[in-house]
Amino acid sequence: MSDSLVGVGVVACVAVTLLVVVLALVGARGQRRRRERMRVWGERNGWTYSHRPGVDWGRHLPGGNRNGVEDLFTAVIDGRRVNVGEYSVTDAATENVQNTHFWVVSAAALGRPLPAARLEPRGAGSRIKQKMLGPGATATGHPEFDRRFRIETDMPAVVGRWFSAPLILAQLNGQAPPSWSVYGTELLCHRPGRLDLNEISAHAASVVALAYALETGSD
Template identity: 50%
Template sequence: MGDPIAVTIGAFCVVFLALVVVAAVFGSRRRRREQDRMRQWAARKGWTFTAHPHVDWGRQLPGGNRNGIDYAFSTVLRGRPVTVAQYSVTEASDGTTTNTHYPIVTVAVLKRSFPSVEVTARARASRLKSALFGGGETATGNPDFDRNFRVRTTAPAAMRHWLSPSLIAAQLGGQVPSTWNMQGTELFYHRPGRLELDEIADHAIALTPLADLLDGGT
């Protein structure tokens, strides 16, 4: 009885391993085709495509960027280096399952260096909590801005060097992203969802007005 069972188990293992190899081969071919499509798009549009780039700013990404950058598209827009990239973050939703998210990040290079700054739009509950208890954030002195946005920074005293009246007006008017952060000479804008080729330029264009305002200062 033992031999037929052993043979059956052995055959099952061989078939299983063969299926794993086939799936890996097809997956690899699919990824190559997808990367070829991205590379061809970038060449036509004047962008540079890089698969799995090694970047210093990866540590700044939400979720810790544990899986690395999947791919990135870079160009110079109005004299400013800009990169639009997709990365993945795998999180445990409970004790047995995991969820993988694929956020999009746009990175613009600034002309001067800044301290660490994070600006986020407030939800209604956040506005009430901040009014009652504070929350480790820095008030700007503009009631409308402080009511609608939260600022966290390592250098509150330097806020006047980047939070200009023009930037406040653009932030309140919705002309720039509602949530963003910067450190050194890098400005970041994150969005959920997978990156589509026909949306890459829009991501870059959405960030450049904010970068221009930050470079302009007060």
Template identity: 40%
Template sequence: MLRGGPAGVMDDPFVTVVGVFCVAGLLLAVLIGVVAVRQRRRRERQLQEWAAANGWQLITRPAVDWARHLPGRNPHGVRVMLAGQVHGRPVMVGEYEVTDAQISTDADGNPTTTSNTHLYVVTVAALQRVQPSVTVSARGRLSRAKAGLLGPGDTAGGDPRFDKAFRIRGAPGPWCTPSLMTAHLSGHVPVPWTMSGRQLITWTEGALRPPVPLDPILRLAHLLDNP
């Protein structure tokens, strides 16, 4: 039985245990945050060393607008970026972070929110001229079946194999050449990709660890520049 006043509350074993767990949880959260900051700083030093040794530039918190094309569309998701030139073409490689929240319910119907953070390596190559806004992605199993039955619609590239395997968002144009479609079917270019203005953007899930393979995006950029 609780006695009146603050002393009685403090004497309750349940309250004491809850308090201990709260303090322990707070300390654990602080410790996790400190470790995360140290790991991030260590990675940035490693990236800086690699950039200095290979003629690239490391930029933290770059002012780029890539997020509108990326999963989750986090406008502040690009935390670090490497910038350089390969065969005379400006290339940028950044790490993009986005956190999504999934809400589920337990057996009693109480909602539970789970957060998951995803990292992506984003590679951007400069094109020689302004291009229309187009995105090409691989079709899933259901989309392949639908395209096989009903056709790709108005966004057909012209090769039935390509149209069944890939989806074009945006209007096909002179850029969609037989050579480009063959490169997709043979796996020689990255997917998904999007181009907007003079930027060709590709992304894949994972953390930024140079050197990043650049041949696929450079091959795709060459095909887009030379239809």
């Protein structure tokens, strides 16, 4: 009887191991097909596709994952380098359950270094554990905007120049990225969700328009 039970246990272990291997192979094959679709889409639409690019954005994004950008598209738009990709962070396992959070990330190269700054919707700070600049919260004087958004910068004087009526209206109406930050010559934006190929152009247009507004407002 005991020998039979041992035999059944061995067979069950082998079956589980084989199932895990098969699922891993199927998952890997699906990922390869997905990356190939992305590469082909990029070639057809004027974007260069990269898998796990060497960009150091994670420390500025929710979760602080330095290697979280899996898929990235790069193009030059109006003479400006623009990137649109997907970023993810997986929480530590709790009761054997892991949660993965996704963001769409878009970045634009700025024509010159600008003061460091970050804008976030009110209430989003608890989801970003690290501080970018430390103390330095400031306001625009627009009640509705200041109620909904928080600005941090190491140079408060830029707030009055950057946040003109058009940019404030664009933020309030959802036409500008909801969360963005400036680091030298790089503008970095993120919003929750998965990357949709059909929305890449819209993400690019949004970050390019914001980059232009910030550069113009800093003159």
